[in-house]
Amino acid sequence: MEHPYKNRCLRAAQRYDLTPREGEILSYLARGRNAKYIQEALTISLSTAQTHIRNIYRKVGVHSRQELLSLIEATKLYGED
Numbered sequence: 423m424e425h426p427y428k429n430r431c432l433r434a435a436q437r438y439d440l441t442p443r444e445g446e447i448l449s450y451l452a453r454g455r456n457a458k459y460i461q462e463a464l465t466i467s468l469s470t471a472q473t474h475i476r477n478i479y480r481k482v483g484v485h486s487r488q489e490l491l492s493l494i495e496a497t498k499l500y501g502e503d
Contacts, residue, residue, distance in 0.1 A: 427495070
């Protein structure tokens with residue numbers, strides 16, 4: 423099943439000029455995954471996962487996961503008012 427925020431994550435990644443890897447990690451975060459899960463899923467170090475998450479937060483201007491989820495939820499898709 424496709425994640426309901428997949429297209430919103432893609433749009434946010436474009437809007438905030440995230441790297442392809444950061445966009446991928448944004449999608450995991452939108453699904454409620456943490457750094458440890460991302461580390462295992464992407465076979466990267468925990469430190470690398472945490473660095474990507476920090477970079478995403480900095481680029482989109484949020485300070486918490488809830489703020490990030492609210493931003494994704496509020497991201498307008500093409501054709502939405």
